[in-house]
Amino acid sequence: MVEATRLYRLINPSDCITFRATLDEAACMAAVFRNSMLFVHDEETDEAPSIENAAAIRDAIFASADRIAGYADAWDSLLVADRHERFLFEKAVEGMSAEQRQQFRAEYHDRRRTSLNDICSRAWQIAIDLRACEPEAA
Incomplete structure (x- = not known):
C-alpha cells in the first residue's frame, strides 16, 4: 500500500512555504x-507530523530506493506558496515538460521569495543529493 501525500506548511519567520509528503517523510523532514528552529504543520489538521520511532522510519526510508525517491520528491516539492497559490502553480505546470517545470519554478521562486535564507533552493539541493543515494544495507 502506497501512503498518500498530504500538504504541509513550513513555519518560518518570512515566506509561506508548503510541500507535499507522506506522514513519514514529513516527520523526518x-x-x-x-x-534550524523551523517547524512543520499539516495544512489540514494544523498539527505537527508525529510518528513513533522516527529513527526506524528514517532507516526504512534509506533502505529502499523507492522510499528514497519519494523522500527526494518531498524535499523537491517545497514551494513559496500558500495552499491556494500552490494549487494555481500546480495547475500551471501540469502539462509542462520536466525542463519547462524546472524553469517555471525557478522564475516563480525568484519573484516570490523575500527571504535571504533561501530555504527552497537548499531543499531542492537536498533532493538532488538524495536522488544520488543508494539504498543502505540492512
Missing part, C-alpha cells in the same frame, strides 16, 4: 527543520 520536520526533524531536520527543527535543527
Whole structure:
C-alpha cells in the first residue's frame, strides 16, 4: 500500500512555504527543520507530523530506493506558496515538460521569495543529493 501525500506548511519567520509528503517523510523532514528552529504543520489538521520511532522510519526510508525517491520528491516539492497559490502553480505546470517545470519554478521562486535564507533552493539541493543515494544495507 502506497501512503498518500498530504500538504504541509513550513513555519518560518518570512515566506509561506508548503510541500507535499507522506506522514513519514514529513516527520523526518520536520526533524531536520527543527535543527534550524523551523517547524512543520499539516495544512489540514494544523498539527505537527508525529510518528513513533522516527529513527526506524528514517532507516526504512534509506533502505529502499523507492522510499528514497519519494523522500527526494518531498524535499523537491517545497514551494513559496500558500495552499491556494500552490494549487494555481500546480495547475500551471501540469502539462509542462520536466525542463519547462524546472524553469517555471525557478522564475516563480525568484519573484516570490523575500527571504535571504533561501530555504527552497537548499531543499531542492537536498533532493538532488538524495536522488544520488543508494539504498543502505540492512
